[in-house]
Amino acid sequence: MTISDAQFLSAYDASQFEHPSVAVDILIFTVDIPGRLELLMIRRDIPPFCNAWALPGGFIGMKESLDEAARRKLKEETGLDGVEIEQLYTFGAVDRDPRTRVISVAYFALLPKASLHVFPGPGADRTAWVGISLPENGTADQLQVDSGLELAFDHRQIITTAVNRLRGKLSYTDIAVGLLQDKNRFAIYELQKIYEAILDQKLDTPNFRRMFLTSFVSRGLAEATGEDCLEYSKRASKYYRLLPAPQK
Amino acid sequence: MTISDAQFLSAYDASQFEHPSVAVDILIFTVDIPGRLELLMIRRDIPPFCNAWALPGGFIGMKESLDEAARRKLKEETGLDGVEIEQLYTFGAVDRDPRTRVISVAYFALLPKASLHVFPGPGADRTAWVGISLPENGTADQLQVDSGLELAFDHRQIITTAVNRLRGKLSYTDIAVGLLQDKNRFAIYELQKIYEAILDQKLDTPNFRRMFLTSFVSRGLAEATGEDCLEYSKRASKYYRLLPAPQK
DNA sequence: TCAAAAGTGTTAGCCGTACACCCATGC
DNA sequence: GCATGGGTGTACGGCTAACACTTTTGA
Numbered sequence: 001m002t003i004s005d006a007q008f009l010s011a012y013d014a015s016q017f018e019h020p021s022v023a024v025d026i027l028i029f030t031v032d033i034p035g036r037l038e039l040l041m042i043r044r045d046i047p048p049f050c051n052a053w054a055l056p057g058g059f060i061g062m063k064e065s066l067d068e069a070a071r072r073k074l075k076e077e078t079g080l081d082g083v084e085i086e087q088l089y090t091f092g093a094v095d096r097d098p099r100t101r102v103i104s105v106a107y108f109a110l111l112p113k114a115s116l117h118v119f120p121g122p123g124a125d126r127t128a129w130v131g132i133s134l135p136e137n138g139t140a141d142q143l144q145v146d147s148g149l150e151l152a153f154d155h156r157q158i159i160t161t162a163v164n165r166l167r168g169k170l171s172y173t174d175i176a177v178g179l180l181q182d183k184n185r186f187a188i189y190e191l192q193k194i195y196e197a198i199l200d201q202k203l204d205t206p207n208f209r210r211m212f213l214t215s216f217v218s219r220g221l222a223e224a225t226g227e228d229c230l231e232y233s234k235r236a237s238k239y240y241r242l243l244p245a246p247q248k
Numbered sequence: 249m250t251i252s253d254a255q256f257l258s259a260y261d262a263s264q265f266e267h268p269s270v271a272v273d274i275l276i277f278t279v280d281i282p283g284r285l286e287l288l289m290i291r292r293d294i295p296p297f298c299n300a301w302a303l304p305g306g307f308i309g310m311k312e313s314l315d316e317a318a319r320r321k322l323k324e325e326t327g328l329d330g331v332e333i334e335q336l337y338t339f340g341a342v343d344r345d346p347r348t349r350v351i352s353v354a355y356f357a358l359l360p361k362a363s364l365h366v367f368p369g370p371g372a373d374r375t376a377w378v379g380i381s382l383p384e385n386g387t388a389d390q391l392q393v394d395s396g397l398e399l400a401f402d403h404r405q406i407i408t409t410a411v412n413r414l415r416g417k418l419s420y421t422d423i424a425v426g427l428l429q430d431k432n433r434f435a436i437y438e439l440q441k442i443y444e445a446i447l448d449q450k451l452d453t454p455n456f457r458r459m460f461l462t463s464f465v466s467r468g469l470a471e472a473t474g475e476d477c478l479e480y481s482k483r484a485s486k487y488y489r490l491l492p493a494p495q496k
Numbered sequence: 497t498c499a500a501a502a503g504t505g506t507t508a509g510c511c512g513t514a515c516a517c518c519c520a521t522g523c
Numbered sequence: 524g525c526a527t528g529g530g531t532g533t534a535c536g537g538c539t540a541a542c543a544c545t546t547t548t549g550a
Contacts, residue, residue, distance in 0.1 A: 436529090437528075437529085453528075453529080453530090454529090454530070454531075454532090457529085457530070457531095480527090480528065480529095481527065481528035481529060482527075482528075482529095483527085483528065483529050483530085484529080485528080485529055485530085486529095
């Protein structure tokens with residue numbers, strides 16, 4: 001008990017008066033036309049990591065929740081409101097930011113690339129969609145970034161964690177639909193390309209079709225619109241639309 | 249761009265000089281003999297939430313990572329070192345602590361109940377193993393706590409999140425082995441009781457046995473010791489032991 | 497005619513679930 | 524003999540992976 005008290009007090013008191021900064025970083029994933037998984041990043045034009053690429057992020061306000069801070073950042077970067085975001089993980093290594101102690105709560109969102117307005121914020125001179133690839137269950141050192149861009153802070157680690165989580169969730173959630181251009185009119189083909197981009201592997205078309213029919217249509221998450229799609233093949237296919245989640 | 253800048257700066261500047269506090273809360277789960285899922289909690293003897301029950305936790309030090317802070321807390325509460333802990337989620341509602349803004353990073357660990365030394369720390373007058381139960385995919389208001397104890401802060405929400413996560417991980421990880429009394433000598437029966445306590449439902453014994461053989465033994469995570477177990481049945485069964493993870 | 501995508505069909509294997517049934521043994 | 528846990532067997536249904544095959548139609 002005395003040992004425990006001593007340990008407790010030493011750490012407790014130290015932190016009572018000095019607080020770390022708390023930030024959110026946002027991973028905004030998209031899939032571009034050729035089927036590549038990309039991430040919205042900004043190039044820093046101030047130290048530290050000047051000229052390196054970083055995830056959009058910023059410090060949280062005292063009067064906003066973490067989720068609100070993440071949504072605010074997303075809006076600042078893309079102009080988009082009301083998008084589904086999800087907390088990924090919280091990164092808290094002591095030296096992850098060379099300036100001062102910063103705890104960063106990472107969030108991610110999936111957005112169709114088209115029609116996003118993207119602005120560089122303060123501290124950055126440009127933004128870009130950066131292509132990323134990672135082997136199955138890959139580690140941070142296996143992450144490949146577009147033309148080997150240098151990444152700031154521990155963002156290589158954050159991205160790796162996010163890609164692995166994203167892939168894991170593909171199999172048991174409908175998370176990928178966030179990347180559809182038009183949730184009211186899409187072809188199975190589009191969704192398959194999205195899955196392939198995220199997983200970085202080709203999928204068997206007949207089997208993917210069946211997966212879609214059982215996991216989405218049969219479960220009431222999507223239905224055929226009745227319209228024919230001629231965008232991707234000479235032979236007509238069907239358009240589908242997402243349905244509002246079946247609230248119980 | 250101007251709109252974005254203005255929004256950004258207002259929130260950014262505000263947080264530059266005032267920082268939230270950052271804490272870790274630890275969920276230490278155990279299963280007691282009758283097969284009940286329990287959580288180590290402390291009773292607060294200072295406001296706010298005086299006399300209410302809370303998760304052990306505390307503010308992080310400036311020179312320790314989040315993981316280190318969580319391990320330190322765990323050691324203070326149980327005297328145990330080197331236990332596997334896992335980050336659960338970060339809770340950051342503005343008013344989750346009435347005193348001041350506190351961001352809490354929750355961690356959880358699974359520990360066998362026996363042979364834990366548990367100390368109440370400062371701000372608490374006692375500790376207890378509190379039985380909890382929750383319907384499948386239950387929400388915070390469906391969480392049942394031992395004799396309806398009052399819970400402090402948003403800990404009802406934190407616990408609910410943890411129980412649901414724990415249950416989810418049961419099916420695709422070996423997380424439950426953390427609750428075995430002796431990882432070098434256990435019977436399938438013990439593991440089944442652990443699963444049943446976590447899931448709060450009876451499992452089919454023959455099927456559980458097959459699950460164990462294929463998921464643990466065939467995959468090299470466990471092996472029979474060769475010794476017979478007579479603790480749970482008149483008829484002898486086998487003892488098993490865990491094997492070190494097959495590093496690749 | 498060829499290529500590319502839309503579909504249908506078929507196989508084999510794996511897994512989870514639900515049972516029926518026998519074994520061993522202490523009470 | 525009965526209850527309790529140990530253990531084998533079996534059968535069904537759902538799902539995945541792999542792959543063969545037909546259809547449609549523009550270039």
